[in-house]
Structures are given as C-alpha cells and as structure tokens.
Amino acid sequence: MNKVRYGIIGIGKMGHNHALRLKAGLDRNAVLTAVCDISEERRNWAKEKLKDVKIFSDYKDLLDCPEVDAAVVATPHYAHPGIVMDALNAGKHALSEKPAGVYTKAVRELNALAEKKSGQVFGIMYNQRTNPLYKKAKEIIDGGGLGELKRINWIITNWYRPQAYYDQGGWRGTWEGEGGGVLINQCPHQLDLFQWLGGMPEKLKCYLKVGVNRRINVENDVTFYTRYKNGASGIFVTSTHDFPGTNRLEIDGDGGKLVIEQNLLSERLVFDRLKVGEKEFSAANKAFMPRIPSERTVKRATMLQNAVRLGLVGQHINIFRNFSRAVLFGEKLIAPGAEGINGLTLSNAAYLSGWTGREISLPIDEDEFLSELNKRIESEKNGKISAAQ
Numbered sequence: 486m487n488k489v490r491y492g493i494i495g496i497g498k499m500g501h502n503h504a505l506r507l508k509a510g511l512d513r514n515a516v517l518t519a520v521c522d523i524s525e526e527r528r529n530w531a532k533e534k535l536k537d538v539k540i541f542s543d544y545k546d547l548l549d550c551p552e553v554d555a556a557v558v559a560t561p562h563y564a565h566p567g568i569v570m571d572a573l574n575a576g577k578h579a580l581s582e583k584p585a586g587v588y589t590k591a592v593r594e595l596n597a598l599a600e601k602k603s604g605q606v607f608g609i610m611y612n613q614r615t616n617p618l619y620k621k622a623k624e625i626i627d628g629g630g631l632g633e634l635k636r637i638n639w640i641i642t643n644w645y646r647p648q649a650y651y652d653q654g655g656w657r658g659t660w661e662g663e664g665g666g667v668l669i670n671q672c673p674h675q676l677d678l679f680q681w682l683g684g685m686p687e688k689l690k691c692y693l694k695v696g697v698n699r700r701i702n703v704e705n706d707v708t709f710y711t712r713y714k715n716g717a718s719g720i721f722v723t724s725t726h727d728f729p730g731t732n733r734l735e736i737d738g739d740g741g742k743l744v745i746e747q748n749l750l751s752e753r754l755v756f757d758r759l760k761v762g763e764k765e766f767s768a769a770n771k772a773f774m775p776r777i778p779s780e781r782t783v784k785r786a787t788m789l790q791n792a793v794r795l796g797l798v799g800q801h802i803n804i805f806r807n808f809s810r811a812v813l814f815g816e817k818l819i820a821p822g823a824e825g826i827n828g829l830t831l832s833n834a835a836y837l838s839g840w841t842g843r844e845i846s847l848p849i850d851e852d853e854f855l856s857e858l859n860k861r862i863e864s865e866k867n868g869k870i871s872a873a874q
C-alpha cells in the first residue's frame with residue numbers, strides 16, 4: 486500500500502470538509518475512494534463534487550468495498566461506536582469523529598474490540614491536540630516543567646449559540662439526537678485537553694443549567710469541580726449563551742503556572758517557570774510576602790497566523806496526515822481512539838452529578854448514567870422539558 490484509501494461515512498458539515506481536504510490532496514499519503522450518506526441530497530452533492538469516488542447509501546457496503554483501507558466516521562455521535570466497531574470487524578482502520586460516543590458503556594465495548602484488532606489503526610479526530618499552544622503545554626507538563634499539579638481551571642464560554650442555532654432542528658441540542666447540549670456537542674475537545682494536560686480526576690461535582698435564555702431541553706451552562714488523587718483540584722466552566730465569551734485555561738503546579746488564553750484575534754501561552762519549586766522555596770524562605778524568582782516563556786499564535794499556517798482545515802488535516810503515517814509507517818498516533826473514552830467519562834460524570842446532585846467517583850456507574858439519559862430521552866419524546874439541572 487503506498488497511499489491510504491479512505492472512505493468517509495457521513496458527508497454532512499464535517500464529513501464533506503474531510504472529503505474536500507482529501508480530494509484536494511492535502512495529505513500526500515491519502516486518497517479518497519468512497520463516501521456514504523443516508524441523505525440523497527448529500528449523495529447528490531458527492532456526485533457533483535467528488536469525481537471518481539464511489540458513493541454508497543449504506544455504510545456496510547462501503548465497509549465491504551475492497552478499495553477502502555480506512556473508514557472515517559462523521560455521523561451524529563450516537564452512531565460512532567457501533568459504526569467504528571463494524572469498520573474494525575470488516576478489517577478496516579478507523580478514524581472516529583469526536584465525541585467517541587454519547588455514553589461510555591458503548592465506547593468501552595468498542596475499546597475492548599479495538600484492543601483485539603492490534604494490526605488496525607484506531608484514531609479519534611481530536612484535532613485541537615495539534616494546536617501549537619496545547620502541544621507546547623503538553624511538552625512542558627510531560628517534561629516536568631510544571632511540577633506536581635495543584636490546580637487546573639478552564640473557562641470556556643465562547644461557544645455562543647443563539648436560539649436560531651437550536652431552531653435549525655435535526656439531531657442537535659436534543660437528548661435523543663445527540664445526548665445533551667454544550668458538554669457533548671461543543672466541549673469534547675476541551676474535555677479531552679482538560680484530561681490530556683491535567684490527567685483524570687478521582688471525583689467530580691457538577692451544576693448543570695438547562696435552557697438558560699433558550700427554548701431547549703438540554704444544558705447550555707455548566708460548572709464542574711474536579712478532585713485528583715494527589716489533592717489537586719480543577720474547575721471547568723462552559724456555556725453557549727455568554728457574549729463575549731472567555732477561553733482561558735490556567736494550570737498551576739509546584740514548579741510554576743501555565744496560562745493559555747484565546748481572544749478574538751490572538752491566542753497566547755504564558756509559562757512562568759519557578760526557579761525553585763514552591764514547596765522547597767517556602768521551606769527555606771524567611772520573608773513574609775516574597776516573590777519566587779521565575780522566568781517567563783511566551784508563545785503567541787494570532788488567528789491570522791493560525792488561519793494561514795493551520796487554517797480552518799489545518800488541525801483536521803494534521804490528524805489525517807498523522808493517521809495515514811500511522812497506517813503506512815507505524816507512526817505514533819497524536820489522538821489514539823482508545824483515549825476518546827476519557828473526555829467522554831468527564832462529560833458522563835458531569836451529567837450524572839448534575840442530575841443526581843451527588844459528587845461522582847470515577848469510573849462512573851455506567852448503567853446508572855444510561856438509565857438517567859434514557860429517562861430524559863423519554864420525557865423529551867413526551868414533549869416534557871427534562872428535569873435535568
């Protein structure tokens with residue numbers, strides 16, 4: 486095999502962009518050979534725009550196609566784990582869109598299967614892991630630069646979505662269609678990065694608010710608090726109704742502090758590395774209100790630079806390029822599929838805590854989560870606003 490032959494399942498907003506990226510040759514190790522969509526309108530689009538690409542209406546036919554080596558799953562979230570499992574069982578490599586699924590029970594089954602298919606590459610489209618500032622943060626943390634974690638706080642409220650967004654209908658913003666609101670739709674990238682950079686907590690307590698200033702049944706305002714094995718803590722705040730919103734991540738460790746903040750036109754990482762760890766400094770110091778000597782590193786990425794260097798397509802194609810090299814040459818994946826369960830565990834735990842009022846210990850009770858989710862799907866079907874808050 487000298488190029489990976491991709492088949493994309495679901496060519497809606499995201500899948501059709503993936504198709505155009507591959508068709509434009511942005512990944513030199515990839516070729517688009519097939520697409521599939523249950524929507525005739527989307528297949529007609531493919532007929533017009535994707536010459537020499539096979540078009541299917543049933544994804545199982547795409548998976549049977551010998552000209553497909555790797556399946557990309559870009560359907561709405563509930564279907565991700567089932568289709569990825571079918572792809573792996575059909576002998577294909579599989580790249581899932583985020584989130585890995587809606588509930589961890591299904592994703593755990595997928596991970597167990599994927600583990601047995603060790604010759605097949607399984608990845609997830611966590612494209613924000615390729616953002617140079619988050620990559621730099623990961624490098625600093627993994628290199629021990631931040632020392633032991635004390636606190637991780639993320640305010641990510643710049644996901645502004647007006648009523649018109651929710652009124653477009655379809656699967657978005659419903660329990661049955663996508664399994665929630667801002668946590669499952671807008672935040673999977675940040676939830677993944679929250680655990681990629683800070684690790685998985687032991688406990689989580691969440692306050693969910695449903696339909697703040699919007700006619701929706703799902704949450705659009707969330708605050709959760711996390712506790713870690715070493716005593717560190719975290720806060721995650723998100724919403725879709727604040728304007729202007731904030732996107733600020735702060736991580737404090739014994740060895741310093743790291744902040745990544747995104748404004749409309751720029752994005753900046755500031756790392757203050759203490760010359761002596763805080764505990765060690767405090768033990769030796771005699772002054773009452775001293776400053777600990779530190780050195781500052783600043784890394785900036787303007788939106789314009791990002792648009793040129795990474796572009797709106799840049800982060801996603803980076804994941805494709807890495808995935809193709811993983812298939813062809815065994816390169817390490819930036820976002821292994823098996824890690825998709827981590828961010829989803831945080832969102833499942835946040836829902837469960839918000840619904841029950843309890844602090845949740847991780848791993849969560851997956852049956853309880855599913856039963857609570859199904860209650861909300863039922864009440865939504867009966868036209869009732871969910872009792873989740």
Ligand SMILES: NC(=O)c1ccc[n+]([C@@H]2O[C@H](COP(=O)([O-])OP(=O)(O)OC[C@H]3O[C@@H](n4cnc5c(N)ncnc54)[C@H](O)[C@@H]3O)[C@@H](O)[C@H]2O)c1
Pocket residue numbers: 494495496497498499500521522523524527542543544559560561562564582583584610611612655670
């Ligand atoms: N990585 C990212 O940055 C990013 C950005 C946006 C969306 N997404 C993810 O991509 C997925 C799709 O989102 P979207 O905005 O493209 O939605 P969309 O509704 O625009 O597209 C989904 C497409 O899947 C098709 N589909 C549904 N079930 C199918 C099936 N069984 N077989 C074949 N086709 C099927 C639909 O007809 C539709 O065309 C979501 O899970 C979303 O979270 C990821």
